[in-house]
Each structure stands twice: as structure tokens, then as C-alpha cells.
Amino acid sequence: MEFATPLVPARLIKRYKRFLADVRLGDGREVTAHCANPGSMMGLAEPGMKVWLEPNDDPKKKLKFGWRLVDYENGHFTGVDTSVPNRALKAALMAHEVPGLPAYDLVRPEVKYGENSRIDFLLSGNGPDTYVEVKSVTLSRQPGLAEFPDSVTARGAKHLGELAQMVAQGHRAIMFYLVQRTDCEAVALAGDIDPAYKAAFDSAAAAGVIVLAQSCIISPAAITLGPPIPFRA
Numbered sequence: 382m383e384f385a386t387p388l389v390p391a392r393l394i395k396r397y398k399r400f401l402a403d404v405r406l407g408d409g410r411e412v413t414a415h416c417a418n419p420g421s422m423m424g425l426a427e428p429g430m431k432v433w434l435e436p437n438d439d440p441k442k443k444l445k446f447g448w449r450l451v452d453y454e455n456g457h458f459t460g461v462d463t464s465v466p467n468r469a470l471k472a473a474l475m476a477h478e479v480p481g482l483p484a485y486d487l488v489r490p491e492v493k494y495g496e497n498s499r500i501d502f503l504l505s506g507n508g509p510d511t512y513v514e515v516k517s518v519t520l521s522r523q524p525g526l527a528e529f530p531d532s533v534t535a536r537g538a539k540h541l542g543e544l545a546q547m548v549a550q551g552h553r554a555i556m557f558y559l560v561q562r563t564d565c566e567a568v569a570l571a572g573d574i575d576p577a578y579k580a581a582f583d584s585a586a587a588a589g590v591i592v593l594a595q596s597c598i599i600s601p602a603a604i605t606l607g608p609p610i611p612f613r614a
Contacts, residue, residue, distance in 0.1 A: 382469040383603040388433040388449060390601075396426040402448050404432060414446040417462045421532040423520055425451050425459060433601050450601065453564070458599040460561035463517045465604050467501055469597070470515055470559060473606045474502060480609050481593045483511055483553060495543035501557075511553040514540050518560045518568055518594075526613075527565035529558055530575050538581035545588035556585065558594040560610060568594045569613040586614070 391404040394411065402416045414434050416422075433450035451459040467490070473479050474488045485506035492503040494512065504511040520531035530537060544554035558568050572579035586592065592614075596607035 382465065382472060382605060384435055384449065384601075386435050386437060388435050388601045389446075390452070391432050391434050391446075393426065393428055393430045393432050395428055396422065401444075402426070402432075404434065404446070404448070406434075412446055413444055414448045415442075415444045416448045417464055418448075418519075419463070420519070420530065422461065423531045424522070425461060425519060450599065452601075457562070457564040458601075459519050459563075460517075460597060460599055460604050461519060465561065466515050466517045466559040469604055469606055470557070471502070474504070478606070479595070481591075482513075482555070483508060485511060495546065496539075498540065498543055509552045511555060512544060512547045513555045513557055514544055515557045515559060518558050519562060520571060521562055521565055522571075525564070525566045527560045527562055527568040528571040528574075529568065530571060530578055533575045534578055538575075538578045541578070541581040541585040541590070544590045545585045548589040553591065554585075554589070555591045555593055556582070558592070558612065559606075560594065560596050561599065561604070563597070563599050565596070565610070567611045567613055 391406050394403040396402040400416050402414045405411050431452040434446040435449050449462050485504035487505040489503045491499045494500050500512045501515040502513040518527045518529045520528045547554040570579050592612050594610050594612040596610045598605045598607045
């Protein structure tokens with residue numbers, strides 16, 4: 382997935398109210414950027430960090446920049462926009478480029494299911510329908526290891542329960558963790574941050590929900606899917 386507009390570098394001043402970030406551009410201007418990430422962004426929002434912004438000239442948007450990347454200035458990046466995984470995965474699904482998924486002919490995003498929920502992707506084709514829930518993973522507290530979640534997510538636990546219900550009804554269900562970091566080789570659950578999510582995950586896995594994890598290739602030009610990586614239960 383290429384960025385629609387070339388990104389510009391900046392320095393983070395502060396992130397606040399979850400969805401706002403004050404930054405300093407290369408020319409010295411201070412602007413407010415939209416931060417499309419409702420999580421804690423632990424370790425990703427330290428003042429002075431180099432970040433990359435996507436400018437826009439949409440008159441309907443109040444903020445003219447969107448925060449897209451953290452640049453560690455050592456060749457590694459983290460994608461902070463939680464909408465990116467679905468967009469990147471959709472393109473890969475349409476091209477049948479996602480390892481580990483069963484054969485399918487039709488990809489439908491945002492299909493209603495469960496209790497007032499929408500599944501990220503419903504795959505239909507040979508055999509049972511496949512329900513795919515996608516989570517963006519950006520937390521890393523140990524070198525090389527990504528973790529999810531970075532804050533309590535009752536919604537995430539609810540989704541796991543609904544995936545288990547799909548399995549009970551004879552469908553396939555997949556929990557797909559997309560790691561938006563280039564410095565991690567594995568992913569695990571942060572059970573100390575959200576024990577309820579860990580318990581919901583364990584129940585879903587016991588019920589037959591499949592777990593897949595995949596890396597990303599990230600640069601200021603694009604974010605694309607990389608190879609699968611191990612999931613440590």
C-alpha cells in the first residue's frame with residue numbers, strides 16, 4: 382500500500398487527546414497532526430522522536446497532516462495508523478498473497494456478524510466461510526518481540542468471543558495479528574496489560590480459532606505485507 386501523498390519528516394512535540402499530535406516540521410513550523418491510533422502508543426510518542434506525516438489538501442479535513450510513521454533513525458520504522466493493516470491486507474487478500482489462508486473466491490470487508498459487530502474480512506469459496514479479524518501490533522517492550530494489546534481492549538476481547546461462536550457454527554475463524562514494526566521477529570500477547578483479553582484469547586484458541594501473524598515492510602514510501610512471523614502463545 383503506497384501512501385497517497387509523499388510523506389514529510391517532522392519531530393514530535395507531544396501527543397494528546399489520543400487523536401492529536403503537535404509536531405515541528407523541517408522548516409520550523411509547528412502544526413497539529415491527526416493521530417489515527419486509539420491505543421496507548423507506549424514507547425511511540427516520546428517528545429523529540431522523528432515522525433513522518435502525510436499531508437492533505439482536503440477542504441473537508443480540519444487537520445492538514447496525518448501521522449503515519451515513527452522513524453528510529455537506525456533503519457527501522459513503526460506504522461502508527463491503525464487503519465493501515467486492513468487496507469494493506471485487503472490488497473494482499475485480493476491478490477491471494479496471504480499465506481495460511483484457505484482457498485477463497487470472494488473477499489468481503491466489514492460484514493455484520495455477532496452482536497452488533499462487523500468482521501474485518503469474510504472470505505467465501507471452497508468449504509466453510511472464513512471470518513478474519515485483524516489487529517495492528519505496534520508495542521515492543523523486549524528487543525525483537527512485538528506484543529498486543531498496548532492497552533485494555535474490551536472490544537478486542539468481545540471479537541475473540543464472537544470468532545469462537547463462528548467456529549461453533551461450523552465456520553472458520555482467524556485472528557490475524559499484523560505487526561507494524563520492522564524491528565520484531567515474533568509476536569506475543571501482553572497478558573499483564575490486559576488479562577481479560579489474554580483469557581478471551583485462550584478460550585478462543587481452545588475453541589478452534591486459528592492464529593496468524595505477519596510482518597510488514599515499512600518505508601516513507603509504502604507499507605506492504607512481509608513474511609509470516611511466529612506467534613508465541
